[in-house]
Amino acid sequence: MTDPFDFDRYDHIRPILWTGDALELLDQRRLPFTVEHVACSDSDEVARAIHDLAVRGAPAIGIAAAWGVVLAARAVQAADGAEAARKLEPALQRLNAARPTAVNLAWALARMRRVLVGAGGDWREVLEREARAIADEDLAANRRMGALGAALIAPGSGVLTHCNTGSLATAGFGTALGVIRAGVAEGRIARVFAGETRPWLQGARLTVWELQQDGIDATLIADSAAAHLMKTGAVQWVVVGADRICANGDTANKIGTYQLAIAARHHGVKFMVVAPSSTVDLDTPGGEAIEIEQRDPAEMLGIGGVRTVAEGIAAWNPVFDVTPAGLIDAIVTERGVVEHPDAARMRAAFAP
Ligand code: MRU
Numbered sequence: 001m002t003d004p005f006d007f008d009r010y011d012h013i014r015p016i017l018w019t020g021d022a023l024e025l026l027d028q029r030r031l032p033f034t035v036e037h038v039a040c041s042d043s044d045e046v047a048r049a050i051h052d053l054a055v056r057g058a059p060a061i062g063i064a065a066a067w068g069v070v071l072a073a074r075a076v077q078a079a080d081g082a083e084a085a086r087k088l089e090p091a092l093q094r095l096n097a098a099r100p101t102a103v104n105l106a107w108a109l110a111r112m113r114r115v116l117v118g119a120g121g122d123w124r125e126v127l128e129r130e131a132r133a134i135a136d137e138d139l140a141a142n143r144r145m146g147a148l149g150a151a152l153i154a155p156g157s158g159v160l161t162h163c164n165t166g167s168l169a170t171a172g173f174g175t176a177l178g179v180i181r182a183g184v185a186e187g188r189i190a191r192v193f194a195g196e197t198r199p200w201l202q203g204a205r206l207t208v209w210e211l212q213q214d215g216i217d218a219t220l221i222a223d224s225a226a227a228h229l230m231k232t233g234a235v236q237w238v239v240v241g242a243d244r245i246c247a248n249g250d251t252a253n254k255i256g257t258y259q260l261a262i263a264a265r266h267h268g269v270k271f272m273v274v275a276p277s278s279t280v281d282l283d284t285p286g287g288e289a290i291e292i293e294q295r296d297p298a299e300m301l302g303i304g305g306v307r308t309v310a311e312g313i314a315a316w317n318p319v320f321d322v323t324p325a326g327l328i329d330a331i332v333t334e335r336g337v338v339e340h341p342d343a344a345r346m347r348a349a350f351a352p
Pocket of ligand 1 (some may be wrong): 165169
């Protein structure tokens with residue numbers, strides 16, 4: 001494969017830095033006005049950072065958790081990996097419990113557990129190598145998906161994206177935003193729209209800022225403007241990421257994705273899901289089996305710490321929804337494109 005463009009030129013941000021002593025996370029609660037890192041020196045600090053959204057996005061929380069295991073190992077003495085695995089299991093469980101919906105978290109921890117159990121006296125080095133490999137493979141997958149996804153988009157198209165699926169949400173380059181980076185660079189994408197992504201405003205605070213850092217113009221819309229935008233004919237594709245893709249192709253992603261898929265189908269706009277194969281969970285048969293994270297309703301009652309809702313009002317805050325496979329035109333992973341996904345096509349693409 002030839003690179004679609006100079007990757008480094010269009011991809012400056014890195015949310016997760018391993019210093020050798022600590023894990024530094026670009027604090028996504030404070031962007032875009034404050035660019036500051038939080039340093040985690042033990043695994044419970046990493047779990048807290050994942051739960052509190054200092055680091056967020058399915059692949060990024062998996063990578064952060066893998067480094068969390070490396071940090072947890074510092075508090076443990078063991079002769080070999082099997083003994084270390086037994087001692088580290090409570091820390092792994094706490095990391096796993098930090099957020100429920102994105103399968104990448106459990107996937108990364110399973111990978112760390114697997115190499116640990118088979119390791120000898122060098123188990124600390126084995127863990128560190130695996131954490132680094134998880135991050136490196138994610139970056140490579142994103143670059144590959146960028147090329148595969150962009151190739152589906154006709155020159156001159158407009159796209160709408162949701163949430164933040166960029167470098168901030170991954171080891172770098174991004175999933176859906178990687179496709180957008182590649183598509184813009186190749187001249188396929190002429191217009192980029194990003195939804196605000198209420199209530200946490202990943203689109204407004206993170207996506208348009210991230211694209212601006214790399215010189216890509218994007219237009220912010222209110223989430224509620226999406227159907228109207230589609231009706232104008234300005235967008236030909238909705239391009240989103242995923243937190244868990246089931247065996248039948250049903251896909252969990254940021255709340256609001258499902259209604260975008262419905263509106264897209266109504267308007268003849270195509271719908272693309274972009275995620276590494278680590279987001280595919282063949283053990284979950286369909287969307288009804290996915291645990292949807294519910295967050296503090298307080299996230300909906302104000303903006304930037306300023307209350308906007310009268311006292312005494314109740315709020316419901318599910319932060320993911322499930323888009324049925326039937327509304328998805330293409331699932332793009334680093335292994336290839338699954339068009340019109342269903343259980344048989346998913347099995348053919350991903351079954352071991
Ligand atoms: O709650 P968040 O911000 O972690 O949710 C993130 C999303 O829903 C993303 O679309 C998904 O994780 C893919 S990120 C490449």
